[in-house]
Amino acid sequence: MIEVRNLTKHYGDKRAVNNISFTVEDGEILGFLGPNGAGKSTTMNMLTGYISSSSGQALINGVDILEDPIKAKSYIGYLPELPPLYLDMTVKSYLNYIFDLKKCKLPRRAHLNEVMSLTKINDVQHRLIKNLSKGYKQRVGVAQALIGNPPVLILDEPTVGLDPKQILEIRTLIKKLGKNHTVILSSHILSEIQAVCDRIIIINHGVIAAHDTADNLSKNISTDHRIIARIEGPREEIVKALRNIEGIKYCRADMEREDGVYEYEMEADPGADIRRDLFDIVAEHHWPLLALRSAEMTLEDVFLKITMGEGIVIPNAEDDALAAESKKGGEN
Amino acid sequence: MGAIFRREFGAFFTSSIAYIFLGVFWLFSGYFFYAYCLYNGTTDMSGLFQNLFLICVFLIPILTMRLFSEEKKQKTEQGLLTAPVSLGSIVFGKYFAALMLYTIALLMPFVYALILSSFGVVEWGIVFANFLALFLLGGAFIAVGTLISSLTENQIAAAVVSFVMLMALYMVDVIGNLIDSTKKLTLLHIGGLKLVFKMEWITNFLSSISFYRKYYAITCGLFNVSTVVFYISVAVLFNYFTIRVFERRRWS
Numbered sequence: 001m002i003e004v005r006n007l008t009k010h011y012g013d014k015r016a017v018n019n020i021s022f023t024v025e026d027g028e029i030l031g032f033l034g035p036n037g038a039g040k041s042t043t044m045n046m047l048t049g050y051i052s053s054s055s056g057q058a059l060i061n062g063v064d065i066l067e068d069p070i071k072a073k074s075y076i077g078y079l080p081e082l083p084p085l086y087l088d089m090t091v092k093s094y095l096n097y098i099f100d101l102k103k104c105k106l107p108r109r110a111h112l113n114e115v116m117s118l119t120k121i122n123d124v125q126h127r128l129i130k131n132l133s134k135g136y137k138q139r140v141g142v143a144q145a146l147i148g149n150p151p152v153l154i155l156d157e158p159t160v161g162l163d164p165k166q167i168l169e170i171r172t173l174i175k176k177l178g179k180n181h182t183v184i185l186s187s188h189i190l191s192e193i194q195a196v197c198d199r200i201i202i203i204n205h206g207v208i209a210a211h212d213t214a215d216n217l218s219k220n221i222s223t224d225h226r227i228i229a230r231i232e233g234p235r236e237e238i239v240k241a242l243r244n245i246e247g248i249k250y251c252r253a254d255m256e257r258e259d260g261v262y263e264y265e266m267e268a269d270p271g272a273d274i275r276r277d278l279f280d281i282v283a284e285h286h287w288p289l290l291a292l293r294s295a296e297m298t299l300e301d302v303f304l305k306i307t308m309g310e311g312i313v314i315p316n317a318e319d320d321a322l323a324a325e326s327k328k329g330g331e332n
Numbered sequence: 333m334g335a336i337f338r339r340e341f342g343a344f345f346t347s348s349i350a351y352i353f354l355g356v357f358w359l360f361s362g363y364f365f366y367a368y369c370l371y372n373g374t375t376d377m378s379g380l381f382q383n384l385f386l387i388c389v390f391l392i393p394i395l396t397m398r399l400f401s402e403e404k405k406q407k408t409e410q411g412l413l414t415a416p417v418s419l420g421s422i423v424f425g426k427y428f429a430a431l432m433l434y435t436i437a438l439l440m441p442f443v444y445a446l447i448l449s450s451f452g453v454v455e456w457g458i459v460f461a462n463f464l465a466l467f468l469l470g471g472a473f474i475a476v477g478t479l480i481s482s483l484t485e486n487q488i489a490a491a492v493v494s495f496v497m498l499m500a501l502y503m504v505d506v507i508g509n510l511i512d513s514t515k516k517l518t519l520l521h522i523g524g525l526k527l528v529f530k531m532e533w534i535t536n537f538l539s540s541i542s543f544y545r546k547y548y549a550i551t552c553g554l555f556n557v558s559t560v561v562f563y564i565s566v567a568v569l570f571n572y573f574t575i576r577v578f579e580r581r582r583w584s
Contacts, residue, residue, distance in 0.1 A: 045410075048414040049413070049414055049582075050410055050413050050414050050582070051582055052582050052583045070416045070417065070418060071416070073414060073415060073416040074416035076414070078411075078414045080407070080410045080411070080414075082407040082410075084406075084407060084408040084409070084410050084411025084412070085406075085408065086339070086343070086406070086408055087406065088343065088346045088347060089339075089342075089346075093342075097335055097338070097339045098411075098415075100334060100335030100338070101335040101336065101412075101415045101417060102415060102416060103416065103417075144411070
């Protein structure tokens with residue numbers, strides 16, 4: 001179990017992490033979500049004792065990381081942002097070294113084989129780490145965290161730089177590990193966190209912007225009631241008509257995709273399904289509906305929603321186009 | 333500590349530093365053995381050992397340059413510092429690995445002593461005192477190099493700064509000899525009160541911290557326990573500084 005109380009880290013005047021508190025129960029997978037530089041890695045570095053906190057407390061299985069660092073660290077398997085690999089060692093000798101470093105008491109051969117087969121690095125065990133591909137290096141990094149079977153696993157962006165197949169494999173592995181380990185995982189990819197974690201903490205500018213279970217959070221940021229339609233016809237009339245749909249919160253015209261065809265972005269109240277009403281309206285006016293899809297929430301959208309509240313309603317179409325442009329600019 | 337020691341010792345050989353260090357050390361010690369002992373036909377090895385001091389000044393920075401700087405550069409330091417080991421065992425694990433390699437290098441002059449003993453009478457007491465002095469000197473120098481390696485992530489910078497530091501420790505004696513120790517400076521003269529600064533104080537201080545003077549005395553056969561204590565204290569002190577460097581970095 002991990003308990004974090006009012007953890008704060010200053011770098012000079014800059015506050016990298018500000019007053020963060022949360023707990024992670026045994027057997028739970030917690031996701032840290034946030035853009036680069038939000039304070040995810042700093043928090044993890046404090047939890048693992050790599051850097052000290054300016055104030056606040058972090059307890060690993062009830063042991064304060066600053067008061068009894070050696071005992072607290074022995075509970076943790078840590079994969080930093082850059083896996084701490086010695087490039088001039090073979091995979092097997094490296095894992096042997098980690099086994100000794102962690103003063104592991106488990107039967108050596110059986111344990112190393114188990115870890116290597118879990119992370120699927122059996123076939124490269126006699127190769128030098130510097131000759132491995134990025135995906136394999138990352139897996140060796142996960143393997144070193146698993147050595148000694150620590151009850152707590154802290155993984156900093158474990159899937160960064162992997163190809164889609166490897167990402168899926170690592171995710172499956174983390175889910176599997178989550179059954180009998182306490183896991184903290186960080187990422188800046190929303191879908192990844194959603195796929196793996198029980199609970200999510202969104203960090204922005206060093207503070208917790210949201211903290212909820214994956215289910216609740218995804219209900220909030222669910223994509224069901226947010227749709228994008230591509231409709232041919234007069235733009236302003238269409239926007240006006242669409243705004244009359246019951247339960248709609250806002251509607252705006254986006255870019256002109258084809259000649260006389262605009263994309264319209266709309267959002268309804270949570271739970272409301274406006275697709276049928278939308279169809280009725282465009283059919284009534286003979287505006288051909290060329291495409292209809294649910295909007296994908298980007299991390300930026302989630303942040304906007306969580307940090308700035310819900311009301312991003314833009315009054316008329318001229319402003320809408322401008323706003324859409326500026327929003328695009330802001331994303332880049 | 334054992335794991336770190338073993339890995340570090342192995343890394344000396346995979347990074348080829350061990351071969352360069354041993355090769356160059358043995359090359360020079362071989363040359364001095366020839367020049368002082370074989371050419372002169374003597375079993376007195378003090379000339380060889382006096383010259384090995386300077387060889388240590390040149391070679392020990394190469395031995396210690398990558399101990400911590402490489403960890404920092406490759407980001408493997410994070411793995412070490414989050415492992416359930418104390419800072420002391422990290423620093424001493426690495427220190428002893430370098431000391432071990434240095435001790436292996438010292439085996440060759442010992443072989444020379446054995447060779448000499450088959451041709452003449454070797455004063456084993458003096459030879460062993462020489463070995464002890466050379467070993468302790470290396471122990472102190474390696475601790476200095478280890479500290480400097482922990483301050484940078486650039487191996488070359490670590491090597492150059494360590495070299496300058498060790499050279500300065502060597503030069504302390506030279507500087508001491510340049511100062512006229514009989515000179516007195518009157519700093520203040522008010523009434524009957526006279527404040528005098530004796531240059532003797534500086535030369536005394538410099539000679540008491542001089543690495544070379546103590547070493548030289550042993551090569552001449554004057555064994556002094558205070559010398560042993562001095563070298564060991566320097567080694568312990570600098571390793572302690574290295575531990576403090578990591579502690580400070582964690583808390584900054």
